[in-house]
Amino acid sequence: MASIADNYIPAFRSAIARIFHPNGAVVGVGFLVSGRSQNYILTCAHVVTSALSLPEDIVEAPSHDICLDFPLIAPGQKLKAKVVFWQPVVNNVSTSEPEDIAGLQIEGQLPHEAQPIKLIWANNVWGHPFRIFGFPHGHNDGVWSTGVLRDGQGKGWVQLEDSKVTGYRIEPGFSGAPIWDETLAGVVGMAVAAEKQREDIKTAFMIPVDVLSKAWDEITLPISSNAHTQNSPSRVQQLKIKTLQQRFEVLSSDYEAAYNQLNYTLAASDRNIIQRQINTILQELGRVESELNAI
Structure with missing residues (x-):
């Protein structure tokens, strides 16, 4: 599920x-x-x-x-x-x-761990939280950003909003990045542009996957969000899933914070400590993921 x-x-x-x-x-x-x-x-x-x-x-x-x-x-x-x-x-x-x-x-040969991403088509993503990884100026190792999906506009692009007070917003360096929809657990679009006219507006846009797949028919057709969620879990399973998802969210936030902190840390000893923290978080994320996939 x-x-x-x-x-x-x-x-x-x-x-x-x-x-x-x-x-x-x-x-x-x-x-x-x-x-x-x-x-x-x-x-x-x-x-x-x-x-x-x-x-x-x-x-x-x-x-x-x-x-x-x-x-x-x-x-x-x-x-x-x-x-x-x-x-x-x-x-x-x-x-x-x-x-x-x-x-x-x-x-050439792809890295052994590289896997193609899961594309999901959805008719309505309003209010869905998302995450994205990009490389704004001065951050060649990358940073994470989060926000909320809105709706489409005249060009067929979908508006993204940064709803948080702190953290990174989408800006140049995020272009081309996949937009991970937390609700649908898949990629629903590609970041294409950020608001440049007004610095106080934390808005960007993505090209949704249905537009991407229609533009280039070589891409494997995205999964429909209806098909993606058609198997309904029992009430007990729903409670287990909710608890595990909450735990996963906390761990994901901890991971993003530690990863971003690593970018600002210069001392080798401190970087080693943070890297160990990241490895521990990843292990726990993997455990939670395994439990979720087993439901």
């Missing part, structure tokens, strides 16, 4: 890719998805043009290699990828056609 923990540790974290400029700067995010014939990396077209120092709205698909790694499972193990699908950015024109989407084919 579906749960917040379902596939989170083995798939969501392992599917996240970090995309580099040739000078080593991190320019954005991508994520591993299942295709009809093989696995691919999905990201934003503007992340690719940034990685290659090209005009953002270039029409032709770039032919140069893209450099990336999987920072949460194999940091530093860099791979090359080529653009095999291209839906360019459309500037200064209002359109409902899909845009700013790129599909990459990886050259």
Whole structure:
């Protein structure tokens, strides 16, 4: 049955890719998805043009290699990828056609732990909490952010809101990142843009998975949220699930806090202590996940 923990540790974290400029700067995010014939990396077209120092709205698909790694499972193990699908950015024109989407084919061997992410299509995600991992300026190791999903707008993108007082909001460096829906326990979209006009507005947008899959039919069709939740647990199971999900939420928050703290810690002894804390949290997350999956 579906749960917040379902596939989170083995798939969501392992599917996240970090995309580099040739000078080593991190320019954005991508994520591993299942295709009809093989696995691919999905990201934003503007992340690719940034990685290659090209005009953002270039029409032709770039032919140069893209450099990336999987920072949460194999940091530093860099791979090359080529653009095999291209839906360019459309500037200064209002359109409902899909845009700013790129599909990459990886050259070489994926890290052993890498798994394609679970895509979920949902008709209504209003109020669903989400989490996202990205690389804002100065944070090449990445940070976590959370917020609440809203609804679609004219371009077909879905609005995201940062509802918390502290912590990171979605900003440049999160583009191309998968949006994990806590309610549906799967990825419902890809971060594409953040509000830039007003600093007091903590809003961003995602391209929902139904738009992604319609734009590129090579992507395996997403699971319907109805099918995803059709097996109803018993009352006793619901109580167990609720307790375990609450425990998972607490551990997830502890993990995010420790991971973000690690980015600010310089002393080797302190980093070792924090890393041990992270490892302990991950072990407990795995245990809770196993219990949830067994229900």
